[in-house]
Amino acid sequence: MSEHxxxxxxPLRIAVIGGGGFVGARIMAAIRNDPRYHAVAVLRSYxxxxxxxxxxxxxxxxxxxxxxxxxxxxxxxxxxxSAINVSSGSSTDIRxxxxxxxxxxxxxxxxxxxxxxxxxxxxxxxxxxxEENRPASPDSWMLYGRGKAEGEQExxxxxxxEVISIVVLRPGLIWGPGAVWSKLVGEQLANGRAALPIGGRxxxxxxxxxxxVRVMLRVAENQTFKPGFYNISDPEVxxxxxxxxxxxxxxxxxxxxxxxxxxxGFHISNGALLEWVQQRGGLLKLIRALPTPLLGRIKTMxxxxxxDVPRPPIGSEASVRNQLRLSxxxxxxxxxxxxxxxxxxxxxxxxxxxxxxxxxIRRTAAWLRFAGFGAAGPRVGAVCPAxxxxxxxxxxx
Amino acid sequence: MWAPYAPxxxxxxxxxQTSDVDLPSSMTKPVRTVVIGCGAVFENAHRDxxxxxxxxxxxxxxxxVEPNVERLRRAGGAFPAACCCAKATDLYSQISDVELTLxxxxxxxxxxxxxxxxxxxxxxxxxxxxxxxxxxAEAMIGAANEARLALGVGMPRxxxxxxxxxxxxxxxxxxxxxxxxxxxxxxxxxxxxxxIAPFFRKTSGGGVLLDKGIHALDVLYxxxxxxxxxGCVDDGVEHGVESNAFLKLRLARATGDVLLSWDSxxxxxxxxxxxxxxxxxxIGPLNVLWMRRAHCKDWERIPMTSTWPTGVEINCEExxxxxxxxxxxYQLIQMLRAVRLGEAPGLCGSDAVVALQxxxxxxxxxxxxxxxxxxxxxxxLCLLSHWRTGAPCAENE
Numbered sequence: 019m020s021e022h023x024x025x026x027x028x029p030l031r032i033a034v035i036g037g038g039g040f041v042g043a044r045i046m047a048a049i050r051n052d053p054r055y056h057a058v059a060v061l062r063s064y065x066x067x068x069x070x071x072x073x074x075x076x077x078x079x080x081x082x083x084x085x086x087x088x089x090x091x092x093x094x095x096x097x098x099x100s101a102i103n104v105s106s107g108s109s110t111d112i113r114x115x116x117x118x119x120x121x122x123x124x125x126x127x128x129x130x131x132x133x134x135x136x137x138x139x140x141x142x143x144x145x146x147x148x149e150e151n152r153p154a155s156p157d158s159w160m161l162y163g164r165g166k167a168e169g170e171q172e173x174x175x176x177x178x179x180e181v182i183s184i185v186v187l188r189p190g191l192i193w194g195p196g197a198v199w200s201k202l203v204g205e206q207l208a209n210g211r212a213a214l215p216i217g218g219r220x221x222x223x224x225x226x227x228x229x230x231v232r233v234m235l236r237v238a239e240n241q242t243f244k245p246g247f248y249n250i251s252d253p254e255v256x257x258x259x260x261x262x263x264x265x266x267x268x269x270x271x272x273x274x275x276x277x278x279x280x281x282x283g284f285h286i287s288n289g290a291l292l293e294w295v296q297q298r299g300g301l302l303k304l305i306r307a308l309p310t311p312l313l314g315r316i317k318t319m320x321x322x323x324x325x326d327v328p329r330p331p332i333g334s335e336a337s338v339r340n341q342l343r344l345s346x347x348x349x350x351x352x353x354x355x356x357x358x359x360x361x362x363x364x365x366x367x368x369x370x371x372x373x374x375x376x377x378x379i380r381r382t383a384a385w386l387r388f389a390g391f392g393a394a395g396p397r398v399g400a401v402c403p404a405x406x407x408x409x410x411x412x413x414x415x
Numbered sequence: 416m417w418a419p420y421a422p423x424x425x426x427x428x429x430x431x432q433t434s435d436v437d438l439p440s441s442m443t444k445p446v447r448t449v450v451i452g453c454g455a456v457f458e459n460a461h462r463d464x465x466x467x468x469x470x471x472x473x474x475x476x477x478x479x480v481e482p483n484v485e486r487l488r489r490a491g492g493a494f495p496a497a498c499c500c501a502k503a504t505d506l507y508s509q510i511s512d513v514e515l516t517l518x519x520x521x522x523x524x525x526x527x528x529x530x531x532x533x534x535x536x537x538x539x540x541x542x543x544x545x546x547x548x549x550x551x552a553e554a555m556i557g558a559a560n561e562a563r564l565a566l567g568v569g570m571p572r573x574x575x576x577x578x579x580x581x582x583x584x585x586x587x588x589x590x591x592x593x594x595x596x597x598x599x600x601x602x603x604x605x606x607x608x609x610x611i612a613p614f615f616r617k618t619s620g621g622g623v624l625l626d627k628g629i630h631a632l633d634v635l636y637x638x639x640x641x642x643x644x645x646g647c648v649d650d651g652v653e654h655g656v657e658s659n660a661f662l663k664l665r666l667a668r669a670t671g672d673v674l675l676s677w678d679s680x681x682x683x684x685x686x687x688x689x690x691x692x693x694x695x696x697x698i699g700p701l702n703v704l705w706m707r708r709a710h711c712k713d714w715e716r717i718p719m720t721s722t723w724p725t726g727v728e729i730n731c732e733e734x735x736x737x738x739x740x741x742x743x744x745y746q747l748i749q750m751l752r753a754v755r756l757g758e759a760p761g762l763c764g765s766d767a768v769v770a771l772q773x774x775x776x777x778x779x780x781x782x783x784x785x786x787x788x789x790x791x792x793x794x795x796l797c798l799l800s801h802w803r804t805g806a807p808c809a810e811n812e
Contacts, residue, residue, distance in 0.1 A: 047793065065606060082611075194788075195789075196679045204682075328697035329714070330707070331686075381788040385788040389681040390599045390674075
């Protein structure tokens with residue numbers, strides 16, 4: 019295997035399995051007009067194209083593989099030099115989905131597979147006890163973490179065959195414009211519910227989405243990159259308090275909008291009950307097998323039990339609603355004293371340009387304002403047509 | 416002789432009183448109904464509603480039209496007595512006395528199918544959007560008027576109690592003058608489409624502005640009255656469709672901004688502020704509306720009072736729907752009342768076309784959207800390849 023040389027005539031053909039997802043769409047956006055790449059977004063269903071919105075790009079196309087079979091997937095991977103798996107599905111199917119992807123890569127002759135696992139595989143394990151370059155054992159209390167660890171077991175079995183060069187990345191919490199872990203903060207700030215345990219001193223295992231994408235592309239194109247398991251986080255170590263307050267300030271909220279508590283316990287609530295059900299793979303399968311009308315009623319009831327009646331955004335008023343209400347998952351994340359080791363990937367890559375935390379905050383806040391989570395309330399601010407730079411002025415400003 | 420439909424009774428969707436009239440016995444018979452288009456919207460919404468209304472004896476499904484063999488087979492399974500055909504003209508030649516045609520096919524087919532239905536003396540209920548162009552919609556309206564038949568359009572949100580309450584507040588001027596609003600509606604696209612057609616401008620006519628915009632703009636029309644589009648930016652490129660759109664509107668009772676997204680979860684809701692108060696209505700719940708008077712710190716939740724008929728009898732019981740799917744039932748019942756009692760459909764064609772006119776105007780003047788959370792390179796790329804103002808590209812690239 020060799021490092022791809024871009025001065026060669028042929029572009030690098032990359033298949034992005036799960037190309038319509040949040041990270042997949044950012045990968046496609048990064049390479050869609052880069053003449054060094056030819057990209058294939060492989061999706062389970064047509065609806066994933068909405069996030070791509072770039073169907074007719076010259077150097078990329080979209081393939082739909084609806085059936086879960088290695089043969090069907092292999093047809094779309096044929097001719098690809100590398101495959102990046104960023105697909106997400108049910109936590110109970112991760113192991114079998116991973117197996118299908120591995121078999122498909124082998125059948126199609128893909129030389130390099132970059133598989134996305136997750137730092138969730140480690141659960142609440144102390145960072146010092148984590149052996150990075152080994153598959154995690156599936157003992158996390160979280161169904162998602164267990165599923166991802168089982169996927170890693172399949173990967174390890176395949177690595178032993180030495181047919182495909184496989185790199186496994188375990189990102190921490192992916193954040194940035196459009197990310198769940200940033201929207202969560204925006205929502206909490208807008209609703210006056212931003213609150214952190216242990217004074218916010220817990221370490222946030224964050225990886226900015228564009229940084230993750232850059233690392234993924236470098237790994238995919240460099241086939242001399244050593245196969246193995248790698249954790250990945252942003253280079254800067256950030257506490258939860260710094261993450262929350264940086265976004266709060268960037269969005270125009272006072273720092274007091276983030277309430278800091280010294281407590282550590284999590285809140286027993288209807289949300290916790292739902293979380294308990296969600297971690298029971300067998301129970302979930304039973305529920306999903308129910309007739310559609312009954313399943314719909316159960317989902318409606320679950321939403322009714324776990325969601326507050328939507329309230330107006332608080333704007334920049336001082337919040338009086340902050341209470342510490344944590345699910346078990348959030349509590350585990352926000353109590354972490356340190357993050358898993360994550361330097362190996364950067365040592366292997368060498369020099370790579372990454373977005374700094376401050377710049378990432380600026381961009382994330384720009385998106386959160388667009389999405390309506392800024393302290394100005396729902397006001398939009400100017401949205402400018404690109405060509406003229408002439409702003410479609412907001413009469414509210 | 417009872418005139419089944421009187422065009423001069425066209426109005427809007429708000430709850431109406433029906434005067435006492437002796438009904439001929441024909442009025443109590445089930446409405447003979449044909450369905451054209453048995454795809455996703457039929458399977459996910461209309462089928463169960465039609466089944467339950469048929470069970471109640473309010474209608475009988477006598478024909479199904481669908482070119483896809485497998486979908487037609489599934490639909491026929493729910494209505495085994497219905498005549499199944501691949502083309503509407505074949506169906507009308509085989510069955511008689513069709514009273515209502517429910518059109519749930521792709522929008523480019525609505526005009527032809529509606530005109531055919533009118534020729535055979537059938538009232539028409541068309542899924543939204545009413546058609547793929549303003550001229551097609553106007554042709555449908557003209558044909559309905561000429562045939563003295565009802566043309567209703569599916570817009571379930573017209574049966575949301577909170578929207579009725581918001582309209583009442585605005586009509587009465589309860590938040591004062593000089594009203595400004597911001598409307599956001601955005602979420603990752605999840606509709607189970609079966610083809611790639613929605614994501615090419617040539618086959619779909621547009622992206623999020625057409626998909627979510629048709630609902631959003633109809634809501635704003637119903638609450639704030641008629642008006643015009645003053646500006647539009649979107650992120651559509653080349654032959655694909657836009658995933659994000661921003662419009663500025665000037666309406667009879669307010670001016671404001673609309674943001675729509677297919678690829679991000681926005682803080683979806685309508686916020687309106689006037690000289691003596693403000694409103695906040697989240698998008699999604701049917702019965703949540705908040706109001707705050709000027710100089711008050713606290714928001715008050717507005718009680719919902721609107722109801723709609725639950726049957727086709729005069730003076731039947733009235734209730735309010737409690738879910739989005741229930742709105743499909745109420746809107747179809749209202750259409751049956753249009754057929755039997757001459758009442759106005761929930762949304763008549765001449766009102767439904769307004770949102771389409773605004774969308775058409777928006778597309779005709781749309782400019783590229785700048786997204787400050789993206790890199791300059793990515794924004795520049797969108798500028799250069801915008802579907803309306805960018806450099807033209809070859810059809811098959």
